[in-house]
Amino acid sequence: MKLRIALALALAWLAATDASSQPQLVPSSQNGQTKPEAENDRLRQVLEREPNNKEALFRLGRLMIEEGDFASAGSLFQKYVLISPEEPGAWAYLVRCAVGQHDSGGAAGAQRQIERLAPANLALHTQAACWLAGSAISEVTRSEFELVMSLAPHQTSSGGLWYSRLGQCYEHAQEPNRATRAFQAAIDLDPDTEGHYFRLAHLLAREGMVGRASEIMTSAVAHFPHSVTTRVEAGSLELEAGNLERALELQHQAADIDPQFPGVLSLLGRIQLAQRRYPEAIDTLEQAARLAPADAGIHFYAGQAWMKTEQGTERALDHFKRSLELDPDRASTYYWLGSLYFHRNHEYRVAVRYLEQAVDRAPELEAAHQMLIQAYKRLGEDATAARQLQRYQEIVQQRAKVEAPK
Amino acid sequence: MTGLRLVPVVVLGLMAAATTTVDPIQFEDCPAPRFVTRTGRTARKYLPQTMAGGVAVFDYNNDGLLDIYVVNGATMPGLVKDGPQYSDRLFRNNGDGTFTDVTETSGLAGHGFNIGVAFGDYDNDGFEDIFVAGVHRDTLYHNNGDGTFTDVTERAGLARPDPQYGKFWAVGAMWLDYNRDGLLDLFVVNYVLWDPKTEPVCEKGGLPDFCYPRAYTGVPNSLFHNNGDGTFTDVSAASGIRQSIGKGMAVTAADFDGDGWPDLFVSNDTLPNSLFLNQRNGTFKEAAVENGVAFTENGAAISGMGVDAGDIDNDGRPDIFETALQNETMPLFRNLGQAGFEEITFASGLAHASLAKTGWSNGIYDFNNNGRKDLFAVCGHVMDSEGSLHATVPQSNIIFANLGDRKFADVTAAAGVALARRGVHRGAAFGDLDNDGRIDVVFTELDGPLRILRNVSPAANHWLLIRTIGTKSNRDGIGTRIRLVTEDGVQYNAVNTSGGYASSSDVRVHFGLGRRTLVQELELFWPSGKLQVLKKVKADQVLTVREP
Numbered sequence: 012m013k014l015r016i017a018l019a020l021a022l023a024w025l026a027a028t029d030a031s032s033q034p035q036l037v038p039s040s041q042n043g044q045t046k047p048e049a050e051n052d053r054l055r056q057v058l059e060r061e062p063n064n065k066e067a068l069f070r071l072g073r074l075m076i077e078e079g080d081f082a083s084a085g086s087l088f089q090k091y092v093l094i095s096p097e098e099p100g101a102w103a104y105l106v107r108c109a110v111g112q113h114d115s116g117g118a119a120g121a122q123r124q125i126e127r128l129a130p131a132n133l134a135l136h137t138q139a140a141c142w143l144a145g146s147a148i149s150e151v152t153r154s155e156f157e158l159v160m161s162l163a164p165h166q167t168s169s170g171g172l173w174y175s176r177l178g179q180c181y182e183h184a185q186e187p188n189r190a191t192r193a194f195q196a197a198i199d200l201d202p203d204t205e206g207h208y209f210r211l212a213h214l215l216a217r218e219g220m221v222g223r224a225s226e227i228m229t230s231a232v233a234h235f236p237h238s239v240t241t242r243v244e245a246g247s248l249e250l251e252a253g254n255l256e257r258a259l260e261l262q263h264q265a266a267d268i269d270p271q272f273p274g275v276l277s278l279l280g281r282i283q284l285a286q287r288r289y290p291e292a293i294d295t296l297e298q299a300a301r302l303a304p305a306d307a308g309i310h311f312y313a314g315q316a317w318m319k320t321e322q323g324t325e326r327a328l329d330h331f332k333r334s335l336e337l338d339p340d341r342a343s344t345y346y347w348l349g350s351l352y353f354h355r356n357h358e359y360r361v362a363v364r365y366l367e368q369a370v371d372r373a374p375e376l377e378a379a380h381q382m383l384i385q386a387y388k389r390l391g392e393d394a395t396a397a398r399q400l401q402r403y404q405e406i407v408q409q410r411a412k413v414e415a416p417k
Numbered sequence: 418m419t420g421l422r423l424v425p426v427v428v429l430g431l432m433a434a435a436t437t438t439v440d441p442i443q444f445e446d447c448p449a450p451r452f453v454t455r456t457g458r459t460a461r462k463y464l465p466q467t468m469a470g471g472v473a474v475f476d477y478n479n480d481g482l483l484d485i486y487v488v489n490g491a492t493m494p495g496l497v498k499d500g501p502q503y504s505d506r507l508f509r510n511n512g513d514g515t516f517t518d519v520t521e522t523s524g525l526a527g528h529g530f531n532i533g534v535a536f537g538d539y540d541n542d543g544f545e546d547i548f549v550a551g552v553h554r555d556t557l558y559h560n561n562g563d564g565t566f567t568d569v570t571e572r573a574g575l576a577r578p579d580p581q582y583g584k585f586w587a588v589g590a591m592w593l594d595y596n597r598d599g600l601l602d603l604f605v606v607n608y609v610l611w612d613p614k615t616e617p618v619c620e621k622g623g624l625p626d627f628c629y630p631r632a633y634t635g636v637p638n639s640l641f642h643n644n645g646d647g648t649f650t651d652v653s654a655a656s657g658i659r660q661s662i663g664k665g666m667a668v669t670a671a672d673f674d675g676d677g678w679p680d681l682f683v684s685n686d687t688l689p690n691s692l693f694l695n696q697r698n699g700t701f702k703e704a705a706v707e708n709g710v711a712f713t714e715n716g717a718a719i720s721g722m723g724v725d726a727g728d729i730d731n732d733g734r735p736d737i738f739e740t741a742l743q744n745e746t747m748p749l750f751r752n753l754g755q756a757g758f759e760e761i762t763f764a765s766g767l768a769h770a771s772l773a774k775t776g777w778s779n780g781i782y783d784f785n786n787n788g789r790k791d792l793f794a795v796c797g798h799v800m801d802s803e804g805s806l807h808a809t810v811p812q813s814n815i816i817f818a819n820l821g822d823r824k825f826a827d828v829t830a831a832a833g834v835a836l837a838r839r840g841v842h843r844g845a846a847f848g849d850l851d852n853d854g855r856i857d858v859v860f861t862e863l864d865g866p867l868r869i870l871r872n873v874s875p876a877a878n879h880w881l882l883i884r885t886i887g888t889k890s891n892r893d894g895i896g897t898r899i900r901l902v903t904e905d906g907v908q909y910n911a912v913n914t915s916g917g918y919a920s921s922s923d924v925r926v927h928f929g930l931g932r933r934t935l936v937q938e939l940e941l942f943w944p945s946g947k948l949q950v951l952k953k954v955k956a957d958q959v960l961t962v963r964e965p
Contacts, residue, residue, distance in 0.1 A: 350714055377711070381705075381712050384706060
């Protein structure tokens with residue numbers, strides 16, 4: 012049973028991860044109810060007949076968590092552990108419920124139980140640590156994170172996957188120091204997986220530790236002498252750091268391995284963009300887009316290249332729109348579409364549509380707020396412009412607090 | 418030389434290039450006084466070393482000729498002028514193309530590591546006074562009227578450290594009469610919190626280099642109200658200026674919203690620009706975002722450097738020309754009225770040519786006197802001139818000719834070899850040094866010589882220089898808006914000594930008149946509220962206009 016629940020947790024996590032990128036609910040074909048609603052009703056009926064049905068308690072608890080009803084979920088899992096107090100998976104879900112309700116006492120109690128029942132279960136503790144990441148329950152979070160890290164010396168290479176996931180959780184929670192430690196543990200355990208290096212290097216670069224990021228990718232290049240992907244990733248990182256010569260060197264190395272790999276062309280196109288060789292960048296990125304028509308990133312950069320030219324606005328719009336079809340969550344694509352419609356085409360209504368999407372996805376994108384305000388003003392919608400200004404000012408105040416001298 | 422000779426220029430654009438004609442703009446090197454802007458070079462890199470180079474052109478002795486004042490660096494990290502090599506310098510214009518160093522007799526050798534300079538007659542005695550902006554130390558010099566100056570910083574109340582931030586690092590300043598009471602007030606641009614003891618260590622390509630601005634904390638700017646008795650009151654908080662935290666690089670003033678009161682635009686380094694709209698009651702409202710000048714089309718806060726305001730399309734509304742870091746373009750914001758702006762960097766043809774440049778001091782002037790204002794920027798990269806980027810740090814300056822219809826062309830290549838010379842340029846001041854009606858440029862170079870570009874543009878176009886003398890308004894007439902009418906149409910300009918980076922330019926207002934030899938009407942809107950109208954003014958003269 013313990014194994015089943017541990018597996019269920021892992022699968023549920025994966026399912027939840029998938030679900031987060033596909034949030035829409037699919038209506039059932041029978042009565043218009045969505046699948047979760049139907050499942051909810053079914054499980055409640057089971058529990059009316061059998062109040063101690065563990066499977067129903069467990070499944071309904073998970074459903075409640077997915078719906079954000081942590082109080083109800085907590086009650087169900089509390090009942091579950093009264094029936095089966097020795098199952099660490101249920102205690103892990105109680106950690107999730109406690110985090111959702113900002114209940115530090117509940118989180119600490121549940122975490123103690125997991126530690127008692129499954130002190131070395133890496134999957135379970137990684138899951139709990141992920142749920143705690145970014146929460147205000149700092150002491151329990153610290154304790155659980157350190158527990159997971161203490162398990163690393165006893166893992167085989169397959170443990171690298173869990174540490175990579177742990178790193179992603181803490182990166183997402185904007186705790187770069189912990190994320191860095193987790194990604195490094197993933198590399199130490201599983202040095203033969205390229206992705207671990209990429210994640211750590213990109214995190215370090217984003218945190219301004221460009222030199223260290225470069226070192227990580229240099230070690231990856233040495234470890235994977237025949238990998239075109241590693242060279243492309245390393246080149247991208249150098250490009251973002253402004254080291255064009257090194258980026259070009261890595262691009263050449265990658266091209267020697269596979270000159271038609273779309274990533275190789277994409278990197279070259281981006282380097283040409285940085286060098287302001289726009290016609291060449293356009294040629295390169297168009298070629299890359301033909302080779303990888305479903306790569307949102309390539310279309311994005313092709314749009315960037317076209318918009319640098321006076322006659323390229325329509326082609327830029329085409330590429331940005333295609334990029335959005337492939338990756339509808341990238342705020343910067345919405346921004347550039349809005350910008351082109353605003354500045355080049357003077358179609359303010361269309362610009363507004365894209366810019367609203369940009370600020371919804373990335374409220375910190377201050378330039379999008381400015382343009383949105385301008386667009387509303389040009390449309391004569393001064394009240395909306397004023398509301399948009401208020402949104403922006405709240406961001407500024409937040410920034411001022413951060414930058415004020417201590 | 419024929420006055421009507423036109424040169425073809427290519428309007429920049431990658432996919433379609435159009436050719437048009439424009440009156441040529443040409444400069445030649447003019448012998449400049451011997452002066453080197455010293456940065457106190459050290460193996461360890463200190464950020465102020467990238468920022469020195471303020472210069473002013475102004476007539477300190479009222480002889481009708483523009484003199485040159487240059488500020489200088491100091492030892493680092495000591496911030497001490499421990500020898501004559503670090504001295505600020507005043508050079509008197511002899512009127513024959515030569516200058517005499519009068520620093521010692523004038524008392525303007527200065528103290529500390531100085532960055533910027535602004536001149537203005539703050540006590541309305543008829544002699545231009547000088548404010549010097551520096552690292553942890555500013556200086557106000559009162560012009561005694563006899564060729565000497567007195568340091569009155571303490572007495573004026575300008576020496577006090579800020580109660581919250583301590584000593585500011587000021588990079589520039591501007592004199593303006595923000596409350597229109599007839600007295601020039603002082604706006605000081607403050608950059609970042611900086612202390613040599615806590616200077617971060619950065620490197621590029623394994624070599625020590627200067628740190629990016631994001632490594633430092635931003636600060637507010639300062640506004641000092643002129644009390645009329647030789648003292649100033651810090652009204653930064655009361656006026657609302659202090660509410661905006663920035664990393665100020667430069668400021669310019671103009672009546673952006675057309676209400677008759679001076680507004681302010683401040684360029685910030687890696688933070689959004691600031692637009693302070695005068696509320697006509699002693700306060701300002703920051704409104705850059707709502708008016709479209711905080712960010713550029715590129716979607717980010719740029720590394721704003723120099724800034725100037727001027728009417729590029731003769732529609733009566735001052736536009737904004739800003740310089741920025743390489744790859745950021747040099748933004749041009751067109752004023753649509755009511756302080757709303759649209760960015761036309763790309764549409765105007767500026768974007769492509771300016772992408773490759775890091776611009777510093779800049780100016781909006783009609784260099785070929787054809788009635789349309791052109792754009793000039795001195796350039797040079799920020800990072801280390803000795804380190805890994807040494808090949809790309811020195812840059813040539815750039816000039817854009819105004820083609821009309823809000824289009825510009827990069828005419829640098831045709832403007833003479835003097836303009837094409839590469840250097841790590843910083844400050845630049847604009848003015849007519851030889852009173853020939855063509856705007857000359859004086860500029861500085863880090864650890865390099867002072868240079869003068871004499872405007873020798875061949876077109877025989879006509880011109881008018883106007884020196885305003887305020888009576889009820891401030892004596893310099895700063896803030897006076899001028900409307901000029903010829904048979905070719907209407908032009909607008911304003912009296913302003915600020916503009917560019919760390920520098921201060923000719924207080925006289927310049928107009929190019931093209932082929933017109935007569936100004937049909939000249940209207941002056943004085944800060945006092947008076948409107949003065951002159952009719953049938955002859956071209957090609959320096960016209961002094963006294964406020965009635």
